[in-house]
Amino acid sequence: MDIICITFLHSEGHGIDFYVLGLQISGLGTLIAGINFLVTIINMRTPGMTYMRMPLFTWSTFVVSALILFAFPPLTVGLVLMMFDRMFGSNFFDVAAGGNTIIWEHLFWIFGHPEVYILILPAFGIFSEIFATFSRKRLFGYSSMVFATVLIGFLGFMVWAHHMFTTGLGPIANAIFAVATMAIAVPTGIKIFNWIFTMWGGSVKFTVPMLYAVAFIPSFTMGGVTGIMNASAPADYQFHDSYFVVAHFHYVIVGGVVLGLLAGITFYWPKMFGTMLSEKLGKVTFWTFLIGFHLTFFIQHFLGLMGMPRRVFTFLDNQGLNTGNMISTVGAFLMAFAVIVMVINIIMTSAKNEKVGNDPWGDGRTLEWAIPSPPPFYNFKQLPLVRGLDPYWVEKMEGKKEMTPAEPLGDIHMPNSSILPLTISFGLFVAAFGALYNMDDKTWTLPIIIVGLLITFVSMLIRSVKDDHGFHIHKEDLMDDKDKGGKA
Ligand SMILES: [Cu+2]
Numbered sequence: 001m002d003i004i005c006i007t008f009l010h011s012e013g014h015g016i017d018f019y020v021l022g023l024q025i026s027g028l029g030t031l032i033a034g035i036n037f038l039v040t041i042i043n044m045r046t047p048g049m050t051y052m053r054m055p056l057f058t059w060s061t062f063v064v065s066a067l068i069l070f071a072f073p074p075l076t077v078g079l080v081l082m083m084f085d086r087m088f089g090s091n092f093f094d095v096a097a098g099g100n101t102i103i104w105e106h107l108f109w110i111f112g113h114p115e116v117y118i119l120i121l122p123a124f125g126i127f128s129e130i131f132a133t134f135s136r137k138r139l140f141g142y143s144s145m146v147f148a149t150v151l152i153g154f155l156g157f158m159v160w161a162h163h164m165f166t167t168g169l170g171p172i173a174n175a176i177f178a179v180a181t182m183a184i185a186v187p188t189g190i191k192i193f194n195w196i197f198t199m200w201g202g203s204v205k206f207t208v209p210m211l212y213a214v215a216f217i218p219s220f221t222m223g224g225v226t227g228i229m230n231a232s233a234p235a236d237y238q239f240h241d242s243y244f245v246v247a248h249f250h251y252v253i254v255g256g257v258v259l260g261l262l263a264g265i266t267f268y269w270p271k272m273f274g275t276m277l278s279e280k281l282g283k284v285t286f287w288t289f290l291i292g293f294h295l296t297f298f299i300q301h302f303l304g305l306m307g308m309p310r311r312v313f314t315f316l317d318n319q320g321l322n323t324g325n326m327i328s329t330v331g332a333f334l335m336a337f338a339v340i341v342m343v344i345n346i347i348m349t350s351a352k353n354e355k356v357g358n359d360p361w362g363d364g365r366t367l368e369w370a371i372p373s374p375p376p377f378y379n380f381k382q383l384p385l386v387r388g389l390d391p392y393w394v395e396k397m398e399g400k401k402e403m404t405p406a407e408p409l410g411d412i413h414m415p416n417s418s419i420l421p422l423t424i425s426f427g428l429f430v431a432a433f434g435a436l437y438n439m440d441d442k443t444w445t446l447p448i449i450i451v452g453l454l455i456t457f458v459s460m461l462i463r464s465v466k467d468d469h470g471f472h473i474h475k476e477d478l479m480d481d482k483d484k485g486g487k488a
Contacts, residue, residue: 014436016082024432027075030068033065033068034068035069037061047383047386048385052143053388053391055128056145057128072111077107086439087438105164113157117153119256121149127263133363134206135199138365142389144194145194152187160177162178162181165233165237182228182232188224195213199214208263209264211283211286219259219294220252223250230244242308247303250296250297250300251297270360271360275355276349282342282345284341285345288334288338293331296334299327299328303324308321308324358372366390367392367403370402378473382408409479411475413470413472418468425456430448430451431449431452432452434447
């Protein structure tokens, strides 16, 4: 093997290169999706849908998209510097050559902490919809919920160094980041109390999504409490890199994001696929998952305090860590069982395929429940007129069965499908594959990189230059759909 620059690298082989290139491409996808959501939410709201009438799920998607816009560029910068270190022998992160590894930690966490909120805020949005729907009451403190979501998003950029208390930033920096981190408990607390007050005095229905929502409150709050413990810098010197931290973030991510995903899948399943998941099997999944989750991760707080380090795949025998780890393992199997039951539930209900109407839960509040399940590809035949928060509920309370249209029935303008986004990303895949092995100085890699980038840039050029006016669904065809005659 010829002597090349990678010999001094800490991670030999191509694992890190794969990660560096793959994250840049998927980061690009996330960034573009974020921009797409922002532009759509700003420009394409139906008449009457003011910002302060938007569903909380839309609000949280809006805030998260803004976070993506600011959080992903620092990650890309870090990855590009790392790529330069590995491909071209630069020394950004090589201490021996005058580089600084702490810069990598900063760049990573300037992205990494907002990323935590990019994960959790959509779950907050889903739970807000579910609490209002199954309490059959409007969300308590809607405006303060919006304010808290924006504030969490903003503060999320001020706290990244709480991941770096032990790197030696000094007491002043540590104190500032500790206080800023604890400040996030305030808007989060506002949300927790608003969800509880939404249920207060409502006629609560314990459907499967609502069970997830109710279980989410104490589970997530426990992750919040250990978050405050980690945020206190002196205490963090003890918790750092131990299983206590593992327990903390699993309470946040599983107790928050994963419960949110399971709740959202169950809640929107009939809207997406036109058939209800079994509530009975859903309850089996819920209880086994919840018990399995707490069994797995609660004990890990204590394993961490007993000194079990994280990022190590095994532990010393006879150190008093065996029983705790055994309990964790049993819990993990329970969670796996819960997921298997969920897959069975999905297969069974898809096989039966009993069709449901537009409002299968009977208590839908927002616009999506006013159109068929699954919605037609053009969504609304006529844009609906929004007259308040929870517009479908507003109409139902006045005895109406459907939304009042905001426009006469007319042609609907739709975009054409295009293969070009696929070829754009395929080109990046080819180029990255070449770059991956370019670090070995192989001669065949350069042409592969060039071909890949050509595929991407030519596709982008065609996409920009070619006029694509889309197509129209004609008014007459819309009237042929099921309910003849249309409503003008
Ligand atoms: Cu953080």
